[in-house]
Amino acid sequence: MSVSSPLIGTKFYRPQSRPGLVARPRLDERLDRGAEGRLTLVSAPVGFGKTTVLAAWLDRDGGRGRDGDGPAVGPAVGRPVAWLSLDARDSRPATFWAYLVAALQSVVPEVGAGVLPLLQTGQVPTEAVLTTVLNQLAALPDGVTLVLDDYHLADGPVIAEGMGYVLEHLPPQVHLVISTRADPGLPLSRLRARGELVEVRAADLRFTPEEASAYLAAATGLALSADAVTTLEARTEGWIAALQLAALSLRGRPDVDAFVATFAGEDRYIVDYLVDEVLARQPEHLRTFLLRTSVLDRLSGPLCDAVTGGDGGRATLDGLDRANLFVLPLDDHRRWYRYHHLFADVLQLHLRDERPDEVAQLHARASRWYERAGEPVPAARSYQRLARSATPCRPGTSTAPPPSSSWPCPRCAATGRRGPSGVGSTTCPTTWWPAGRSWRSASSAR
Ligand SMILES: Nc1ncnc2c1ncn2[C@@H]1O[C@H](COP(=O)(O)OP(=O)(O)OP(=O)(O)O)[C@@H](O)[C@H]1O
Ligand SMILES: [Mg+2]
Numbered sequence: 001m002s003v004s005s006p007l008i009g010t011k012f013y014r015p016q017s018r019p020g021l022v023a024r025p026r027l028d029e030r031l032d033r034g035a036e037g038r039l040t041l042v043s044a045p046v047g048f049g050k051t052t053v054l055a056a057w058l059d060r061d062g063g064r065g066r067d068g069d070g071p072a073v074g075p076a077v078g079r080p081v082a083w084l085s086l087d088a089r090d091s092r093p094a095t096f097w098a099y100l101v102a103a104l105q106s107v108v109p110e111v112g113a114g115v116l117p118l119l120q121t122g123q124v125p126t127e128a129v130l131t132t133v134l135n136q137l138a139a140l141p142d143g144v145t146l147v148l149d150d151y152h153l154a155d156g157p158v159i160a161e162g163m164g165y166v167l168e169h170l171p172p173q174v175h176l177v178i179s180t181r182a183d184p185g186l187p188l189s190r191l192r193a194r195g196e197l198v199e200v201r202a203a204d205l206r207f208t209p210e211e212a213s214a215y216l217a218a219a220t221g222l223a224l225s226a227d228a229v230t231t232l233e234a235r236t237e238g239w240i241a242a243l244q245l246a247a248l249s250l251r252g253r254p255d256v257d258a259f260v261a262t263f264a265g266e267d268r269y270i271v272d273y274l275v276d277e278v279l280a281r282q283p284e285h286l287r288t289f290l291l292r293t294s295v296l297d298r299l300s301g302p303l304c305d306a307v308t309g310g311d312g313g314r315a316t317l318d319g320l321d322r323a324n325l326f327v328l329p330l331d332d333h334r335r336w337y338r339y340h341h342l343f344a345d346v347l348q349l350h351l352r353d354e355r356p357d358e359v360a361q362l363h364a365r366a367s368r369w370y371e372r373a374g375e376p377v378p379a380a381r382s383y384q385r386l387a388r389s390a391t392p393c394r395p396g397t398s399t400a401p402p403p404s405s406s407w408p409c410p411r412c413a414a415t416g417r418r419g420p421s422g423v424g425s426t427t428c429p430t431t432w433w434p435a436g437r438s439w440r441s442a443s444s445a446r
Pocket of ligand 1: 044045046052342
């Protein structure tokens, strides 16, 4: 994010829990206990149900901001909830702090007054700036719960130092929840020793045999034998993402026991195998849609249509959502979604294997769509991906013009405006124009 870039609003959207989730009261109780202290750490690998358990807990508590009218159950009741979904771009300290303060401000507008504009000018906050925010938090009558989801994507020494300072001075009515795939670089042992840390880890998040059984019955609609449930639970080790993939593969299958008996191995292999199974069972048009749109960080109907070259993107996304096919809504109107990371990773591998020639074109289409929609930051990001996915520069071979003639050639980084200037082939930018012309003649012909 540069200085004055607008903040992406969907990052503040707290996921709502789906109907039909397996209730996990033992984890709710742990989270209730955590809310009495300073920090709750939810730390487990990909797809262990971290985000879901937090969303369900906050839903149960009616943590919907100040106007929340949910049932008064746990100790987080009455506190507004600020949610921030982090991503890799937030590892830049100025971006991280701007988003963190904006997340707080989205539910308690008085926090961050005077500070947010400063942070948005790209200034890395000093202790003085953080102290101002902490004092504003201390003055809140109802306090606030701040959830930082996917914290591992932003973590780094500079951010850890600032977060350490914030934690050390956090007012008692403020509670921090960190959800992460890897333990953060924070003074956890000190907090643990003082009884100020409650942890929810992979061992806690693993589905118990009873939870797995309830999940499989609801998700497959099948009366699975006790042996089949035990095998699935044991092979996935209660890893819900793998259980979910298994359930999707089982739907409508006549040979359930045979299928259950065939899959073995662990972690990545199970996921690859199960995603293959799920993909193979989709109709061809849907499979193609999934592969092509896997290049996108966020999905909307019009953006999907632009990237796939088809129509009906919105309806397809609705259908994926209803089928619980690893899409997560990013807003209440279900205009924006994203794929579950685990699913997107495997889809992208399939895309590169099966349709390597399409990858650059898909990124180019996404980039142009964002550019037209007036979103330069994601446009630039898609364009960088296009650059990374393009093969080395071969003059006159590109079919994907950049959104703007001042952008670099994705193949050799030469810009249209400046010409190749020693980078790549001297005729490279002619790839945007008919092959064989020099850059100068092509440029003046425009
Ligand atoms: N209690 C539950 N009942 C039914 N399904 C669940 C439950 N918990 C998680 N899931 C499903 O498991 C999948 C993974 O869950 P989730 O996205 O919460 O994992 P995560 O640990 O946050 O993953 P990541 O590290 O990628 O962020 C989701 O599709 C979710 O719907
Ligand atoms: Mg998550």
